[in-house]
Amino acid sequence: MQVELTVNGEQRSDDVEPRLLLVHYLREVCGLRAANIGCDTTSCGACTVLLNGESVKSCTVLAAQATGQDVVTAEGLAPAGELHPVQAAFRAEHGLQCGFCTPGMVMAAVSLLKENPSPTEEQVREGLEGNLCRCTGYHNIVRAVLAASGQAEVTA
């Protein structure tokens, strides 16, 4: 079947299997491999992308369902060679280690800050509950999101 959608600002039209997941479409058809697959149960969030500006887990969306919509991945957040403010905050606060959860975590954070530009630490933690990280203990991820929101750091 044919899907027509915008990916990182580029209008695309591709012939895909009806059962193709959005994450596989992005990775295999579009060659955008920042979004990762970390589980089978929509638990980990490593595949998080923005669909019409809202974060979705792209392992739980069919490519077909994205027809007519606007998808943004970590590759498309900022112009090539630049970092989006949330990406820059993740670097400044050492909010990533192995990097596997990172693209999904960044997209979830972008979406969270769009909905709530000045979250408390608790709200950040609740907002990122669906995105798992095994390396950072979440400490520096939380700091990165708070820093990206322009708020003073809450912990030393």
Place this chain on the structure above:
Amino acid sequence: MSILGTRVLRTEDPRFLTTGGVYTEDLTDDALDGACHVFFVRSPIAHARIGRVDLSAALAAPGVIAAFAGADLADLPSIEPMMAGMLNAKMTRRLLALDKVRFVGDPVAVVVTEHPYQGEDAVELVDVDYEPLPAVVDFDGALSNETILFEDAGTNVAVEFGNAASLKPELFDGCEVVVSHTFANQRVAPAPMESRAAAAVWGEDGRLTSWIPNQGAQSARDDLAKMLGIEASQVRMITPDVGGAFGAKFGADPEHAVVAWVSRQLGRPARWTETRFENLISMTHGRGQRHTITIGGSRDGDVLGYRLEIIQDGGAYPRIGAVLPFLTIMMATGPYLIPNAEAIGTSIVTTTTPVGAYRGAGRPEATAALERAMDLFAAEIGMDPADVRRRNLLPPFSEPHQTAFGALYDSGDYAAALDKALEAAGYAELRAEQARRRVSGDTVQFGIGVSCYVEITGGGDEAGAPQENATVEVHPDGTATILTGTSPHGQGHSTAWAMIASEELGIPVENFTVKWGDTDLIPVGGGTGGSRSLQQGGAAVQQASKELIELARERAAAALEASASDLQFDPGRSAFAVAGDPDASVRLADLATDERLFVHSIFTAPGATFPFGTHVAVAEVDTETGKAVLRRVITVDDAGRVLNPLLAEGQRHGGIAQGAAQALLEEVVYDADGNPLTASFADYPIVSATELPSFELASMETPTSYNPLGVKGIGEAGTIGATPAVQSAIIDAVAHLGVRHVEMPATPMRIWRALQEASAQGTESESA
């Protein structure tokens, strides 16, 4: 100003944040064009004889290229248990199970397809006849030898470290108080966010190129060659970006070898990516010990005797997990001076997923047992647990201290770490808050846990003293390359190794390229594990850099027509100058123009180092629901000199989270038939952001003399200190209600039951 000790941001990050890392599944190497996809058929039964394996329906399915069962690989060697001579040699494994399956997840066949979706469909069509045998899932069941996993071995015991006959009955003579308890250090899943994967292709020269996520390409290469029955020189192992490992990606696993075998068999590249379900049932698990502790001493708080008896669940096929009691025993008395102590261990096999290394690997178990014992002793004599600890800690030492269990602690000031942590936590105020809460009868009670630890990092192996190699090369354009035998997967070696070399060479950090994980480029290396990388790999980079300066000095002397001894190297300009004549100078990079300028160097350490610290945890427990909430974690982790606080703190954060998760939430669970009940992230309660607080880190740096950097390992401190502190805080919150112990993980159910039992006992003793 020295760059060492400063918070240099990671040079790795921009790539990970934008286009993402290139993990094994992301590889687009030309050599992998047209790769087929391998899918494993795994046993759904814990223990069974394998009858007929019918591949015909799978072979007829769309896109299926081939399918193989254990018999097809029967001419490959059996996998011997590691550490030949230590573990029972009869407990061997096949790449694909041949006669028996021994855990749910044991691979019995593979299906190979053109497209991954076809493989997911086709594995369902493989029909295997199983003749079920009784499952062996618990310690006592395995020890009874009623059902034996390996008939040829005649026992389920893989190895014994001492035995009950060696225990001294008089160990606790003279003790006024003796307390004993048996508890679990439960099995947990390492669960790196990236599951296992593999890609393989054979060249026309008959050599295998293999890409697998691992913690050291060299040992992964050696493992793979052994499983395939070929020479290590026939394998080129390449390590792509690795999405976390935590000990579980050291070496190569049977699945990696099967993928390589399939590739050779079919004459085309082959790939495999594990699903999370597969990962949780077939990647090695961690921990899995049962402890019986006995502790005795005087009523005024001197601990005089300690005994630790360990049973280690090695899982179905004994691997590194079965060896871990060795490390647990070595660290049995931790930071304390205990006059009489003994420890023994027995490793068994069960019909469950094999147990391997998981962040800390043997040392968290030692600390958890000992700290639980200290708490039980403190409770018995009615003394503050922090006071009991302080009273029994080893005094500060700067000359190595030999323990009764063969560990040689390099340097330490354990009481200073304890006091610093208590001060940072505001311990007196925490106890006051606890007292207020208890008096008020609030349904939410308040507990404080204190855990002191010392651990071993960067130990050598049977091959000898700990060492690592590095190559540093300066290029004419002012850039430089470092080759390292370590293997980062989140630790930030690209940044840290560049900092160390930059300090010596005066070349900016961003001008360095750090390479690892290609055995044709770097044939020798110890990889990253056991918190060894900085103290050996980093030290090797420093040593190579210093030697490079001396090599360059000779060239500079020739270029400047001066005596080498008259030349000074100015890192600020990355140039040599003649003393007293700064205009007569030559840049380091210019000395690489005519001839390559590089040094390969091997750093050898005198021995392992022993970082130490204290963790304090604060928890609240709802006595009506049994729900525990972790409120604060305060830690002092002294791993010697800190070269990049940003990276060191990151290591501590991650370890604390995993350690806290073991106390609070995480556990791999099997039912009585050996069925895994925690085989997805929907069922395995991997810790999330909402279950943790921010962490409070206090700094303390006691340098070691074992390497010129003065550094010890920091990677595993978090899991070692945090687990017992958090468990202790939870128990402490309800101790006044009569609760003496709560097993890990301290789920609401367990806490609630402990409260009910304590309440019932309290009623009984009142009426008695």
